[in-house]
Amino acid sequence: MSRRSSFLERLMAVDMTIPLAAGVLACCLAGFYGGPRLAFQVLIYGVLVVFVVGMPLLIVFGSHANKQHLRRLQKTYGGEFPWSRFLFGPIFKFTYRDRPVSLRKFSGGKHGPTLLQVSIEWNDAPQPFTIRPQGMFDSIFKLVGKHDVQIGRAGFDNAYCIHAEDPSEIRQLLDKNVQRRILDIPEQKRLVIRLHRGEFLVRAQHYSLTSDLEEFTEAALRLFDAFERSALHL
Known part of the structure; x- marks a missing residue:
């Protein structure tokens, strides 16, 4: 029923x-x-x-409704709901491999899109970078000479826009395992993968929280693991 x-x-x-x-x-x-x-x-x-x-x-x-979705993850990761500013929704915090993790849900209504965001503390991280799917305007920017970082794999370069302070370093970070983990993220619409000021962040748009919440969280954590392993070889 x-x-x-x-x-x-x-x-x-x-x-x-x-x-x-x-x-x-x-x-x-x-x-x-x-x-x-x-x-x-x-x-x-x-x-x-x-x-x-x-x-x-x-x-x-609103905050109570958002928490109801996030509470399911407490069975897997433990964690808590600290006080947070209501305009940005509740924050679910837990620890993953001794690193603080925050999961936030920005509600889009019952049937509308919802933004899910996982952020992980990474103080000993490499140089900042941002990775997101290619958009319409990126093709226009390339025509006027504004290029993003190319890693040398056509399929990945054509699918994603990469910006980094150290292009050579991000090329080493994005090994085949990391690329595979990025492609494994279940929802790519409005996807953002960012490393900035000691925080590794993955954000994407979803429609079915019942099935996507756990899958997205697990995919984001696996992606972080892949990046961390790759960073050991820098």
């Missing part, structure tokens, strides 16, 4: 297109019949209603 959706799930699943369109229409009508001043007042009142009514609901219920 399927579980009945909670009030919060139904609230967060509401399509905001119609309310936003209605708000724009109300402002236009107010401006047409009452002038710019009335249109501005309608806009201000609309924003106040959203913040006074909508924000408290998300603050009170």
Whole structure:
């Protein structure tokens, strides 16, 4: 038997297109019949209603709903939920091979996309770098002479955009095992792999937290292991 959706799930699943369109229409009508001043007042009142009514609901219920998904990982990794700023959602913290790990979920609603982010402390890390899938604008940038780092493997170079402070070092880091682990990440949309200021971060967009949460977390940890092993040979 399927579980009945909670009030919060139904609230967060509401399509905001119609309310936003209605708000724009109300402002236009107010401006047409009452002038710019009335249109501005309608806009201000609309924003106040959203913040006074909508924000408290998300603050009170949103963090709890996000934690419900993350609590499943406590059975595998232990960990805890320290206090975190509500605007950025709850943070699940645990230890992996004696390194602090933070897992964060940015909710996109019941059926909308959700960003999952795993960050691992890596103080003895190599030089900073960023890896993400190639986008439309990357091809344009290449036409005007702005190139990213190429590692010499056409399939990988064509699929990902690589930026690093030390190009020669990132070429050594991205050995075949690391490349395979990157390709193994279950969801590549809006994928970002970044090393900056002693923090290794993996972020990607997901739609099904029921199946993707554990898989993404495990893939991110395996990728970190591959990078760490590769860094030993630098």
